[in-house]
Structures are given as C-alpha cells and as structure tokens.
Amino acid sequence: MTSSETPARERRHARDGVEYETVEVPVLVVGAGAAGARTAIALAENDVDCLVVGKRDHGDAHTTWAAGGINAALGTLDPQDDPAIHAADTLDEGHFLNDPHGVETVTRAMPDRIRELEAWGMPFSRTDDGEVDQRYFGAQSFRRTCFVGDRTGEAILETLVARAQDLSIPYRENVMITRLLSDGERVYGAVGYDMEDGHFLLFEADAVVLAAGGYSSLYNRHSSRDDENNGDGPALAYDAGARLMDLEFVQFHPTGMMGAAYGEDWDGRLVTEAVRGEGGRLYNAEGERFMEAYSPEQMELDARDVVARAIAREVDEGRGTENGGVYLDVSHRDRAFIEERLPRMYERFGDLGVDLAEEPVEVAPTAHYSMGGVDIDFDTGATAVDRLYAVGETTAGVHGANRLGGNSLAETVALGKVVGEHLAERAFDERPTLPESQRRLAEEQFAALDRLTDGEGEEDPEALLEEVGALLEDHAGILRDEASLSAGLDALADLRERAGDLDVGERTSRSFEYAVDLGFTLTVAEGVLRGALERTESRGAHYRTDYPDVDEAWRRNVLYEHDRDGMALSTREVGTPSDAVQAALDAGYELDYHQLE
Template sequence: MTPADPAGGQYDGSVDERVDVSVLVIGAGAAGARTAIELAEEGVDDVLVLGKRGHGDAHTTWARGGINGALGTHDPEDSWAIHAADTLNEGHSLNDPQKVETVTRQMPERLRELDEWGMEFSRTEDGEIDQRYFGAQSFRRTAFAGDHTGESMLNTLVERAQALEVPYRENVMITRLLSDGESAHGAVGFDMDTGESVLFNAGAVVLAAGGYAAIYNRHTSRDDENNGDGPALAYEAGAELMDTEFVQFHPTGMAVDEDDPEWAPWSGRLVTEAVRGEGGRLYNTEGERFMERYSPDQMELDARDVVARAIAKEVAEGRGTDNGGVYLDLSHKDRAFIEERLPRMYERFQELGVDMAEQAVEVAPTAHYGMGGVAVDEHGETSVDDLYAIGETMAGVHGANRLGGNSLAETVAFGVVAGQRIADRVDGSGDLPGGFVGSVVEPHVSDLKALADRDGEHDVMAVFTEIQSVMWEHAGILRDEETLQMGLDRLADLREQARDMDVGPITSDSFEYAVDIGFMLTVAETVLRGALKRTESRGAHYRTDYTETEANWRRNIYYARADLGRMRSYTRGIGEPSTEVQAALDENHELDYHQLE
C-alpha cells in the first residue's frame, strides 16, 4: 500500500492511499467470502476483501432459517430439477432459468463442502445433514444449523478464507466505482476509522454488497446495511439494474409497541420462517387460524407473498393486534423441541419476557429481500467488463418472489461461478486509464471532503427515515398508480433536501448515512418506476388496480443511465427452462403441509 500516484493525471495529494490488487471484492458476507475462497483455490493470490464492518459482522448472520439443496436426507425423491421448478414457480416464471439451474445443480455439492469445512449443521439421528420444510418447497430441502444458519455459515467461510490467507480489510466504505462505462478499473472509498481516502486499482471488481430492503422503514436488516449500496454503485458505473420493483415482504417480522423502549428496536426484525417450518401457526385476534381461508392446502407454508398479503388483509379488516400484527403460535410444541430447533428465537423472546413454549408472539410483514438488483450474465459479470455482482446485489435467480432458503444458496453458488470466471481472465491489477485520477478520482474525493462537516438545513436522519417512510407508504405490499406516482413526487422533493443536509465529520455516523442516502435515492427511484410500469400483479408486486397476472408481462424491466443523469427503462423477454426442469414443472410437485400436523 503506497501513497496515490498520478497514474496519468495531475496528482495534488488529495487521495491519501492507493492499493493495487488483481481482484477487489466489495462486501465480506457469504457471497464475498465464497468468491475470495474460490479465487484463492484457483491460485489468484492477489485478492482483497473489503468489509464495511468488523470481520465476520455481515448481514449473512441474520439469515437464520436455512440453506436449500436437494440432498434428499428425508425425501430421496427430491432432485436439483425439482428444486429449480419450485424456484421458478415461486418466482412466477420471471426468473432467469439458466441462473436458477446454476444454483440448484450446485447446491448438494456446496452443502457437502460446507460440511467438510466444519459447518455445524443440525443432524438427523443417523448423523446426516438434517433438512426442514420451508414455504413453497415440495420437499424437505432446507439444511440448517438450528435457527442461526447464516451465522454458522459465515463463520465457516471466514475460517476457510483465513486458512487460505485471503487478505481482508475492515471498516472501509466504497463510495464510487472506477469505470469508463465500458470497463471497471477499481473503486474509491474511505477508511471509516481514520477518514482517509483510499483508491483501489483492480483488474476485476466484485460487488457483494447486499441488497436494498432497508430503503423501507419496516425491514429485517440493520439500518446501516442493505441500503442499496451495491446496485447503486453498479448503476453509477454504467451497469444496468433489473426487476427492482420486486421486494419481498417477509410475513413474519416482529410487531411491537414502538413506544416501548425495550421493544421498539426490534420492530420489523425477522422471526425466521423456520418457526413456521417447525409447525408454527398463525392466528388473528378472534382466535381463527386464518390461513385456512387463504391457503387450505399449504397453510402457513404457502409462498411468502401469499402469507404476507393474508396477514395484511387480516389487519386491514380489523382482526389484527394493537401493534398491527397477528399471532404466531408454537406453544403446541414441547419446550425441549423449541429450544433445540429454534434456540436463537427462543432466547430472543425469553429475554424480552415472552416464553414461546407458552405464549404466541406478534408478527407482521416486513421488507426482507430485494429480488432485483444488478443485471449480470451467466458468470455474474455485468455489462461493464470486469465488474461482477453476486449474492443479493445481483438479479435473475429469484424472479418475482424468492423461495425461502435460496438466498444463502445463491451466495455460495455464484461465488464459485464468478470466482472461476475471474480466475480464468484476470491478469494483475491493470492500469487506470490516463488522466483517470485527475479527472475522476480526485474530484470525487474532493466532493466527499466537501460533504463532511457541511452546514445545511435538513437533518441527515430525518431525510434518511423519510425515504424509508415514502417507500413503505407508496411502494409497499399493496400498490396502485396514484400512490406510486405520489411516491415519485415525494422522492424528488427528498432528492432536493439531500443536497442541503447538515452533515458531521467523515468518521461520523451522520456522514455514512449521508452517503447511504445517495444510494437509497437511486434504488428507490427504480423500485417506484418499475412498480408503476408493471401494470399487473405478479409475486411480491401487487397492484390493486391491476390485480391479474398478464402473460405479456413475463418480461424483466431494466434500468440504465441516460444523458444528463436521467434514468431510462426497457423490457426484455425471458428464456425457457431446460428439458429436465420443464419435466419437473410438468410433474407439478407441491408441498403437503398436513404432513406436519
């Protein structure tokens, strides 16, 4: 690591540090870690993984319920093709079939690999990797480690990366990718501890920076992650976004009294699908097990969009709790069973004074996952050469609604695919184009420094939370033309406010959130524009003024930069499944919930 040099431009000392690497991985969760592992195993030793937080502290740890793969531990008739069929069905046929197959074909091997690397999977009595039901799965296919699967998986991947001596740098925030619109050349950011600017010159860049669910005010992420960093960085670099109108509202986030200081911080936090997978039942305040009305066959384990809308309807019609939720009850199960299968959930509620073995918990829908993201090819590469996007940052696998248990699966599957592709192509750190430092890097760093300690009219957190409120109110579970257009108008006002904010020093939370606001505004606009353009209801996107699914809307919506900073959109049709997957679709496999009774 050396002081920045001109690299063809007039260097005036405004960049504090330059780092040259072959591959820069932005994001230190499961997707970034698995990519780095693959690169190291392929012999690429000049890799650097960047994390916005401390080592091992990534959103992956919040994925609790499980990871899919057709091992057939309990149901030997399961297969990768049926897994693919379930994924396409849950995605309402808007998924890229090739990407779906890339994930489902790999997953049995990826699960066994994690097992070999020491992941603490829950086991059957015979010592096999145990698997549980998740919503809309035809068979028990979700492998798990209690209800802390993501945490256990990330720990395993971090240990593997450390064993391979993969370099890692923490507490660095990337604020811009270096791109000429044709190729990526690295990134610029700042050290969040020191405030010093850092230029990363790289032969290839991998965005594994998460999704955008936290642009909503009820969400399952922490406020300082999943703000749309990855998609927005790619978009500004010249890549296209796709399908961002599809936001998954998980049926069971915590519904709390937000005036209670003990409970308020938990509002919207995930109550894992594993609770329902292990037999949890949903009741309204009249004591009705209401899913019998909406889905008598799949009950609580129907698709997430179906269950979320059912809960929203119960609340809207006056059968919800004072906190805007319904009850999720597991008290018919033995205490020992709950403690063994759902230890983190049991402990969380126990600490809050609720005993899950005796009491129901209050739940309501919460923004959980963005099915859209950066448009990529079969290797995870964007339309900008040498720029890759994987994990929740990428689009294509999940279609209009994600199958539970597929998010962790996608991270490791595409981590391998992208890693192999990059290893075949990368050749050193590359050279920044002539004049790039002077014309691009240093003006950007100057802008960052000007943002710090800025006096302005609007409070950063007020703008931040108002964006989240706008998205919840105008692009939530139920949408219509008038509401969406109002959301775009309010977003335009917030964009003006963001230009006049009162911002703290570069090492402050205020500065970080001010940068996040820029990312959020970009992605929020695509969500609203896409939801307005898509005049049908499909999966997680429900229009009260266009309630039917239309065959001619089996198309993806793409978003790209236009002249003068404008945004343009267009649509493109979708390919067809392979013969094997089509056969599995034709067989019409379906979960029989009542096996759990």
C-alpha cells in the first residue's frame, strides 16, 4: 500500500501464444478494503510478506461507503454495555442463525480494535469529555456505535491505508482476479488481468485471502457502486471448491434514495441509518408516523428487516409517495446538530436542492448487504480448501439472517487481525511452487479470456447484468414465494444460456469487465434463488409469503457446494452461545427509543 511494486520476483512468459506476467508472493490478499487492509497489516506486523490487489484505485474501496458507524461495547454513554450484550444483540438481530463463536470473536475484540484505530489516528467524534462518542443504531440495546460524523467507513479506510503505508505493504491496483488456482483440495494462487493495459497476470501464492466484498449489487436497486459487490469473492471461492452458506439472506436497508425524486444516478444510494439514529422519523404520504403501528417500542430503530417490510407494506397498501417511497424527516433537530452529526447527508441533499434541516427526504428499501458468503473457521478464516482464507463481507456466519447496523465495519477489523495473525503463524514459501497441472489451468483460463476479448456475439454483458438484477428483484426481493422463486430459476437458466454469446470489447473496456462479472453473478444469483426456495420459513431478511412464520426446525444454515451435477445444497445445525451471552439474552436488554424524544 505504498507503491505498485510487488515484493516478489516478476517475469514474463510466452507459452502457446498467450503472454502473461508471473508474480510470486507468500500471501495474496484479494481486496483492498478494510478487511483486506487489516489482514495485510497483521501479516506485516509479523514480518510476513504479502501483496494486496484491488479492482479500483488504491484507497477507493466499498468501505468508504459505510457511513454511519462501527460497533464496540465501550460504554462511553451507557456503562452497563459489554461485549456479551453486544453479542446477544447480534444473535437476536440475526434470528439465531449466526455462528455464536464468530459473533463473540468479533464483539470481544472490538473495544481493543477501536482503541487501536484511535492510536493510529482515527478522528472519532468525541463527547464533551473527550471520549469516543457513541450513537444509537437500530436494534442496539445501548449506544455503542462509534462514528466520525457520517463518513466513518471512509475515515477507517484512510486510517488503515496510512498504517499500511507506514509498514510498506505493497499493493497492486486495478487488477481483476478471474479465477483461483485450485485442485479442489488446495489453492496455489490466482489468475487475472491488469484492467489498465489488459495484460494477463499469474499470481503464484502459498496462501490466498479473499476480501473481495459481497453480492448486494446483483440487485438493480442497491446501495453500492455498480462495479462493487458483484459476488466475485463468493463465486471465486465456490469455483475453487469452498463451501458457501446462507446466500438467501440479503439485507434490504430501509432507507435508500428514490431515483424518481433525485435522479437515476442516486437511485438506491444509502441514506445512512445514522439519520434515524440521531432521531430521524418515518412518515407515509398521509403524514402518519407509521412505525408506531409496527413497532411502538423501537419505532424507526427496530431491526432493518422490520422497518424495510413496514415501508414496503405502506407503499403496497397505497400510503406511499407518488414515487413509491415514504418520507424520512430529521428537521425537528437543530440545524447545527444536523451539520455536525450528519455532515455528508446534509451536504448531499443540499446539493440536490433539499434542506435536510427544513424538509423531509424520500426513501425506500434498497439491497444493501449480503449476510451469506463463504463458510469459514472463525479461529483462522480458513475455508474448506487448504490455504484459502476469507474475511469480511465475502464470508457468512457473523450476521445470521439479518445484520445488526454498525457490525459490518466491526467484522472487517476484528477478523482481519485474526486471519492475518493466524497466517503469520504458518510457515510459507517465499518462492511458492506451482504444479504443472495448475500452470496448465492458468493458461487455459488465459486462453478463455483471450477468446472472450473482442467477442462478436449477440448479447450485451451490461444488459444481461441488468436483467439478472431485475430478475432477483422480481423473484427474490423483500417478499418471496415458491412459484416466483421457481420461475426465477427458470429465467436464470435462460440468461445463462444467452451469456454464452456475448458482444465484448477489448480487455480494458467496461464490457469485458462486465462479461467477467456476469460469470460471478450467475453463480451467486443461482445460490440466492435456490437457498430461498429451500428455506421454507420466514426469518430475518428472508420472508416467504407462503411460509410467513419462523420454523424452529429451520434454525439451520444452508450450505452450497460444487459437485459434478452442479450446485448441491445441504444444511447444518447452528451452534449455541456461551453462558455469558446466553445470560445477556435471558436478561432481555432492549433499546429504549423514546430516550431520543
């Protein structure tokens, strides 16, 4: 993260007419957001060489879009809070499909991770006494969300990048990984291409860490940028032989911007939960504060799935705005308070001609986060494939059926350190050995990518991606049923067939990038649909209108594996929490929204 130079010897090959560059490195970290950065920092602090690769310019990762805050039971404002209660809230919000050990690993670590970020220069918002300030987020029993105004993710990534620069961690930007080199038992590296000049890249690595994000952008209306969270992390792991888990759980954040009100470029973009955490209220088109009917105790700060379904119901029953949303209003707060606590939201809407301190804004649910992903061991980050690890939103298990707001950033820094320190305990070859079978596999992938280049088929990759997004919204959105999910799978099979006839430009073009993304998208979209069809209950972010109740027999995780017949599904029982966390659950701690009134 100090330069584009790699720590390992590089050379060029020309074999079978395909030229490529080889890079040798002990540990390859795929993804340059907070999870990848914190993993690399842990490796560097333990004198293990690694290389971080990312699809975008360095420092420009999806982490920067996480605005509202990061959770840790510091007890700044509520001294009774502790990591066990944080874990209990996380399990409760996740409807008890979370991995309890993974949850506790994160919640126990977070006070130290916040102090660590603070020591590295993170400019946290402060109380009058100079302590790290904390705010309410939905479904939190206490104020435990630490923040930097409403630009917390950006501040975290800036802090981690600065620390990585101090440690001279190398990175390579604008690199797209298209396949992992794996025999199904062990990973040996990865292949991809340089997105700036198009040349092919072979990374020979003794271990690979996937920190490439999630898959919420598979939906057309989403809170990410269009070129992020396309499912490449889970799809790469799945193709390499790793297990995926709980893909059916996609979180729809209650408050995304309405494109019809503010312009197509803003459609689905997040209005941070911090607006509601600072007292923002939701009203329907008839001026009713409708959360009083759905959640009189927790109101707008109930769980995200509860608030999102409430908004969807208001709209479906004719009480939404002309644009199909509702109103979010924080104008009862003083202007100075809004400018200080919500500066980015205040500026964004001001630029669009809306004064957040004087008038409401239009919002509706938007695909925001994927709780599913790669199945890992939370003591190490290891997958079912030897030497393949995963961390961050690429993984499953911490968030269960619905993520607690403020926990995504917490997971990245807590588990990034765990994964990096575990890897540092292993002995790695500075010059990894690539079996000849894996070199042939790499060259076959390069040949396939070469054939894809300048393809003259009938189908536009970007258009097909949009069709997949519309398909998921229609068949696997907030409300689902068997007939719709089955129809979605049939439609996806047709899209997969059409994806074999693409019109693609040169390797530096967006159409080539979209063509690669399409392969990842089709894999993960199938998993979302199959998992949602398999789970015959409603739990968290997954709501089946034909099975509207929670079924305790379904307190199981759905697992996905690649076999000779395609995608195979199975289930696994969920573990039990520790005695301390169970005691916190039994105590029944709950947010008192009315403290904000």
